[in-house]
Amino acid sequence: MREDLLHFIWKYKKLQLKGLQTTNGDTLTIVSAGTHNYNEGPDFFNAQVKIGGQLWAGNVEIHLNASHWYAHNHEQDKNYNNVILHVVWEDDATVFRTDNSEIPTLVLKDYISTSVLQNYQQLFSSTKKVFINCEKDIASVDSFLFKNWLDRLYLERLEQKSILVLKLLKDSNNNWEQVLFLMLMKNFGSTINGDSFLNIANNVTYSVFKKVISKQQQSESLLFGLAGLLQKQDITDTYYIKLQKEYAFLQNKFELTINDEVAVAFFKLRPTNFPTIRISQLSSLYVAHQTLFAKLMQAKNLSEIYAVCNVTASSYWDNHFTFAKESKKSKKKLTKSFVDLLVINTILPLRFCYAKYIGKDDNEAILEIITSLSKEKNSIIAGFTNLRVNVENAKEGQSILQLYKQYCVKNKCLQCAVGSSLLSRNS
Numbered sequence: 001m002r003e004d005l006l007h008f009i010w011k012y013k014k015l016q017l018k019g020l021q022t023t024n025g026d027t028l029t030i031v032s033a034g035t036h037n038y039n040e041g042p043d044f045f046n047a048q049v050k051i052g053g054q055l056w057a058g059n060v061e062i063h064l065n066a067s068h069w070y071a072h073n074h075e076q077d078k079n080y081n082n083v084i085l086h087v088v089w090e091d092d093a094t095v096f097r098t099d100n101s102e103i104p105t106l107v108l109k110d111y112i113s114t115s116v117l118q119n120y121q122q123l124f125s126s127t128k129k130v131f132i133n134c135e136k137d138i139a140s141v142d143s144f145l146f147k148n149w150l151d152r153l154y155l156e157r158l159e160q161k162s163i164l165v166l167k168l169l170k171d172s173n174n175n176w177e178q179v180l181f182l183m184l185m186k187n188f189g190s191t192i193n194g195d196s197f198l199n200i201a202n203n204v205t206y207s208v209f210k211k212v213i214s215k216q217q218q219s220e221s222l223l224f225g226l227a228g229l230l231q232k233q234d235i236t237d238t239y240y241i242k243l244q245k246e247y248a249f250l251q252n253k254f255e256l257t258i259n260d261e262v263a264v265a266f267f268k269l270r271p272t273n274f275p276t277i278r279i280s281q282l283s284s285l286y287v288a289h290q291t292l293f294a295k296l297m298q299a300k301n302l303s304e305i306y307a308v309c310n311v312t313a314s315s316y317w318d319n320h321f322t323f324a325k326e327s328k329k330s331k332k333k334l335t336k337s338f339v340d341l342l343v344i345n346t347i348l349p350l351r352f353c354y355a356k357y358i359g360k361d362d363n364e365a366i367l368e369i370i371t372s373l374s375k376e377k378n379s380i381i382a383g384f385t386n387l388r389v390n391v392e393n394a395k396e397g398q399s400i401l402q403l404y405k406q407y408c409v410k411n412k413c414l415q416c417a418v419g420s421s422l423l424s425r426n427s
Contacts, residue, residue, distance in 0.1 A: 001089055005120055006062045006108055007043060008414040010087055011036055014424065016111040022104040023091050026052040034060055041079050049085055051104050058084035066105060067093040119423045123413055131383045132408040134422055139388040141421050146389075149417035153399035154370070155363075160402070161349040169353070176354060177293045178206035183346045184285075188278045192265050197275070199262045200226045208254050213286040216314050220283045221246035226256065227264050227275060229323070237324035239316045271321040277332050280313035285334075296347050297354055300365065302372040305347065309339045340373050344394055370395040380404045 009015055011033055020028040027050075034047030042059035049056050059082050063069060066088045074080040074095075081097050086105045095103050123133055132138070165179060172178040182201045189197030203226050212218035224230050225247030230240070250256065264275040271277070288311050289295055299305045313332035321327050348366050355362030373394030375381060381391050384400050391397050403416070413419030 001064060002124075003062065003064050004412075004414045006064070006087065006089060007036065008420065008423065009108060009112065009116065010044065010060065010062060012420070012424070014112075014116050015108060016113070020106065020111060022051060022085075022106055024104065026104065028085075028104075028106060031055070042083055047084065051085075056084040058082040060085045060087055062087045064088065065090045065092050066095060069093065069095040115425070116423060119425055123419060123422055124411070131387070132404070133411065133413055134418055135387050137422050138384075138418055141418050145417060145421055150396050150399035150403075152417075153402040154367075154395050156406075157398050157402040158349055158352045158366075160406075161345070162353050165349055165353040169357075172206075175206060176350075176357075177210070180293045180296070180346075180350060181206045181209060183350060184282060184342070187342055187346045188282045189264075189275070190273060190278075192269055192273075193275050193278070196227070196262050196264045197278075199259055203259050203262070204254070204256065208256075209286075210290075212250065213283075213290055216283060216287050217242065218246055218250065219287060220280055220314065222250050222256075223279045223283060224276075225251060226258060226262070227279065228258050228262055229264065229276065229279075231258075232323075235324045240323045266322070271327070272332065272335075274321050276320075276322055277313050277317055280317050281311060281332065281334055284311040284313060285309065297351055299369075302343070302369050305343060305369070306336070306339060309334050309342065340394070341376075343369065343373060344376075344398065367395065370398065376401075 013030060013033060017030065020030070022028055029050040031048035031050060032046070034044035037043055037045050043062045044060040047058065047060045049060075059080075061069070061074065061080065061083045063072075063086070066086060069075065069086065070093065074083075075098060078098060081099070083097070083103055086095055086103045088105060088107055089109050091105055091107045095105070097103060165183070168179045168182050169176070172182075182198060185201035186194045186198040189195070200223060204222065209219070209222065212222050221230070221243040224243055230244045230247050232240075235241075266274055285308075286292060289308055292308070295308050296305065299308065311334055317332045319326050319329045348370060351362055351366055355366075371393050375391050375394055375397035378401075381397050381400055384404075385391060389400070391400055403418075407413065407416045407419075414423065
């Protein structure tokens, strides 16, 4: 037995509602279960119950054992003085407020249907679980309920991604262009170099970077230099030497220093993902669009975003992946799949936060864009697909990732619409 099951039963009134009595024999009627509190304090705020014909309004606290009231020192906490009902599974102690007044107690186990307990046991007691608790039954959940849950999960995921955006915004004194620059750098670095690229961006303010984005060679030299990629003295490559000289000039002009903690990696990366290529592509993006933030925030649809991101690395990289080592000639264009990741992880979370910041409702455009994107390919989405869960687009893919990471692996099934639906069957 887990306490979150008791929360679920109380919240959704999955108990026998007629004939309820407190442990003192007083009749009990639940008028309102109240608002579920996931933070410190009583478990449900602003509940309403009738006890012995008297209407009470206040908070409800839930425990497996009544004695947990004392184990958690609630009798010493004034925040619990407004508790009007103690809901428990086992009544092993009488509880009192700080003024020594007794709190009425309801013992849930006396009023629970066997179907709720059986469904709960089936959901959590599987010994053959390979992926998620409800893997045998998730495909049978009502499709309308499931789709609505996915919609909510996507907005929840945007809210979660907003945490980083808002932190960067605060650190940059509300400079949205700086935030975009930082987030683009992090995402152009991908998994391997994301943190290093973010450190590079933090070593130069956007106001400095903005002064060099009109010229490709200057913007590249700045970023390559800060990445520590222009320090070799034995390379005779003409372009490399030009970049070295340009960076020396910029370093002196803007008093830049290389952060020794920045170490970009090439190992385990495909050549198209090498930091040299990604830095040049990012530089090209800013050279092509010196009002990049405005264009991305105002893009009406996915096609307009693709048009903005239709850039290639500078011509030097047509036959290079690293400095001074020639390769087969090919344009290093930002691929659709890479731009899709930028849309998912940078552009839309930023638009979501920016719209709220300026008091604009941009949700419709955001949902249209994310729905237009193809779903990502990863093991989590593949796992749900194997369970006959149809993932149609990137919005649903992001929702599935949120579902798995924030609910499934944390066993928060009773806070999930799927788990709640399965638990409520035949109850």
